[in-house]
Amino acid sequence: MSPLGVLAKHLSHTLRLIKNKRTTSKWEDTISRISEKASQIKQQKDMERRIRKQRGYELPEEKPVPLDKDVRELIDLEKYIGDEDLKSMVRHKSGNLTEQDRAMLIPMRLIRGAAKLGLSMTGYNTTDFDRKVVRIFSPKLMSVVPESEEARKNEIDILSPSLFSLHDDGTADEKEVSLQNLLGSLSTNKDTSQLLDFIIEATGVDEAMERVETKIDESFGSERGPEGQPLYFTKENVTANYPHEAQKLEIFEALDRTYSTSQLNEMNRTGYAIMRHDQMDLIYGDQSIAKNPxxxxxxxxxxxAEIDRSIMSTIKDLAKEKVKFQARRNDIVLSPVTFSNFVFDPVSVSQPTILSPILMTSLIGSPAIYGVMILSPWLMVPVILSPRLFSPVVLNPFVMVPIILSPLAFNPFILCPGVLNPFVLSPLVFSPFILSPQVMTPLILSPFCMGPLILNPLALNPLILSPFVLSPIILSPQFVSAVILSPYALSPSWKSNGAVVTVFASPSWLS
Incomplete structure (x- = not known):
C-alpha cells in the first residue's frame, strides 16, 4: 500500500479501538445494507400507494396556478425529480412562495444562466442544459470513487477537472492524471478501499444504520397493519412502545368513566368541565403518578366561581405573555405546545418530547441537552441562539423552522421530512440526515462535519459558504440545488445522481 493507504488503515484501527469494536465495517457491506433497506422502503411505499388507490383514498394531484415566472419554473422542474414524496413537497411549496423564497432562487438562476450563455457562445449544444449538473471552478482533487456513466452524461464541467484521482476510471483526461497512472504501483485499489473504510467508520454510517433500521422497522412494521395501512395510536400500541406511560393512560381512562351527565354536557358546550373532589383525588391524590398534595x-x-375566574385570568395572561409555559422536568408526552416562547429556558427545552406537536413557538437563548424529539412535528418554530446537544430527532416533520446561530452536535435527524428550514451560522457536528427529505432548506455559513446524508433526497437546498468534511452522500439525490463557495473533503457520493444542480467555486478533496 501507498503511505495514504497505510495511514487510512491505521486511522481505522484507532477509531475501532476508541469505539471498542472488534472489526472495521467494510464500505461495500454498508452500502449494500443501505441499498437493500432503500429497496424495501420503496416497495412499502408503492404498496401503500396501490392500496390507497384501490380503496379510493388516492387524492388528485393539486397543481398550483402558474401565476408568475418563479412558480412556472418550479412546476417545469418537477419532471426532473424522481422521488415522489419530494416532488409532492416541491409542488405544495411552489404554490406558497414568499419573497425570501424568491430571493433564494435568484443567485441559482443567475449562475446557471451565465453558464448557459457562455456555453452557447462557444458553440456548445445546450438543448438539455436545464436538467444537468453544472460544476464551475470546482475541481475534484484525489476523488475516491468514480462517477457512473449516467452521472458523467448529465454533468457539465467548466474549469472543474478531476485531478489525482485514486481510481483509474472516468474520462481520458481523468485517467491520464490519476494517481495510479502517475505513480504506478504506489497507488492501488486497496488504498481506495482502506480510505473508504476509514470514511465510513469515522462518519458513523454503520452505527447510524444499525440505529435507524430499528426505527424504520417500527415505522413500516409495528405501527402499520398487515396490508401496510397506517394505524392510529391506541392504548395497546402506545403502551407497547412507551410502557412507562401505561399508568397515565389507565388513570385518564378511569377519569373518563367517572364523568357525570352534567359534566359531559358542559364539555360539549364550553370545551371543559370542573372536576369533582373525588376526580381530583384520582388525578392528584396519593395513588396517582401525578401526585401533588x-x-x-x-x-x-x-x-x-373562583375556578372560572382563575381560568379566564390565566388565559388573558397567556395572551398578553405575562405568563409563559413552564414545563416540569420530565418527559413531555401527548402535550401539544402552542403559542409559547422559551427564552433563556434550557431546562424546559431539554426534556424528551414524545407525541407532542409544537406550533408557533420560539426558542431563543435556550440550549438543549438530551432533548430527544419523537413523533412531535414542529410548525413555525424559530430556533435562535439555542444550540442542541445529544438531542436526536425521530419521526418529526419540520415546517418553517429557521435555525440561526444554533450549533447542533450529536443530533441525528431520522425520518424527519422538512420544508423551508434554513440553517444560518449554525454548524453541525455528527448530525446525519437519514430518510429525511428536505425542500428549501438552505445552509448558509453553516459548516458541517461527520453529517452523512443517507437515503435523503433534497430539492431547492443551496449550500452557501458552508464547507463540509467527512459527510458522505449515500443514495441521496439532489434536485434544483446549488453548492456555492463550499469546498468539501472526504465526502464521496454513492448513487446520488440528481438534476439541475450547480456547483460553483467548491473544490473537493478525497471525495
Missing part, C-alpha cells in the same frame, strides 16, 4: 388542597378550597 399542595395543588390538590388549593383546588379543593376554591369555589366554582
Amino acid at each position: 399542595k395543588f390538590l388542597k388549593q383546588a379543593k378550597a376554591l369555589s366554582r
Whole structure:
C-alpha cells in the first residue's frame, strides 16, 4: 500500500479501538445494507400507494396556478425529480412562495444562466442544459470513487477537472492524471478501499444504520397493519412502545368513566368541565403518578366561581405573555405546545418530547441537552441562539423552522421530512440526515462535519459558504440545488445522481 493507504488503515484501527469494536465495517457491506433497506422502503411505499388507490383514498394531484415566472419554473422542474414524496413537497411549496423564497432562487438562476450563455457562445449544444449538473471552478482533487456513466452524461464541467484521482476510471483526461497512472504501483485499489473504510467508520454510517433500521422497522412494521395501512395510536400500541406511560393512560381512562351527565354536557358546550373532589383525588391524590398534595388542597378550597375566574385570568395572561409555559422536568408526552416562547429556558427545552406537536413557538437563548424529539412535528418554530446537544430527532416533520446561530452536535435527524428550514451560522457536528427529505432548506455559513446524508433526497437546498468534511452522500439525490463557495473533503457520493444542480467555486478533496 501507498503511505495514504497505510495511514487510512491505521486511522481505522484507532477509531475501532476508541469505539471498542472488534472489526472495521467494510464500505461495500454498508452500502449494500443501505441499498437493500432503500429497496424495501420503496416497495412499502408503492404498496401503500396501490392500496390507497384501490380503496379510493388516492387524492388528485393539486397543481398550483402558474401565476408568475418563479412558480412556472418550479412546476417545469418537477419532471426532473424522481422521488415522489419530494416532488409532492416541491409542488405544495411552489404554490406558497414568499419573497425570501424568491430571493433564494435568484443567485441559482443567475449562475446557471451565465453558464448557459457562455456555453452557447462557444458553440456548445445546450438543448438539455436545464436538467444537468453544472460544476464551475470546482475541481475534484484525489476523488475516491468514480462517477457512473449516467452521472458523467448529465454533468457539465467548466474549469472543474478531476485531478489525482485514486481510481483509474472516468474520462481520458481523468485517467491520464490519476494517481495510479502517475505513480504506478504506489497507488492501488486497496488504498481506495482502506480510505473508504476509514470514511465510513469515522462518519458513523454503520452505527447510524444499525440505529435507524430499528426505527424504520417500527415505522413500516409495528405501527402499520398487515396490508401496510397506517394505524392510529391506541392504548395497546402506545403502551407497547412507551410502557412507562401505561399508568397515565389507565388513570385518564378511569377519569373518563367517572364523568357525570352534567359534566359531559358542559364539555360539549364550553370545551371543559370542573372536576369533582373525588376526580381530583384520582388525578392528584396519593395513588396517582401525578401526585401533588399542595395543588390538590388549593383546588379543593376554591369555589366554582373562583375556578372560572382563575381560568379566564390565566388565559388573558397567556395572551398578553405575562405568563409563559413552564414545563416540569420530565418527559413531555401527548402535550401539544402552542403559542409559547422559551427564552433563556434550557431546562424546559431539554426534556424528551414524545407525541407532542409544537406550533408557533420560539426558542431563543435556550440550549438543549438530551432533548430527544419523537413523533412531535414542529410548525413555525424559530430556533435562535439555542444550540442542541445529544438531542436526536425521530419521526418529526419540520415546517418553517429557521435555525440561526444554533450549533447542533450529536443530533441525528431520522425520518424527519422538512420544508423551508434554513440553517444560518449554525454548524453541525455528527448530525446525519437519514430518510429525511428536505425542500428549501438552505445552509448558509453553516459548516458541517461527520453529517452523512443517507437515503435523503433534497430539492431547492443551496449550500452557501458552508464547507463540509467527512459527510458522505449515500443514495441521496439532489434536485434544483446549488453548492456555492463550499469546498468539501472526504465526502464521496454513492448513487446520488440528481438534476439541475450547480456547483460553483467548491473544490473537493478525497471525495
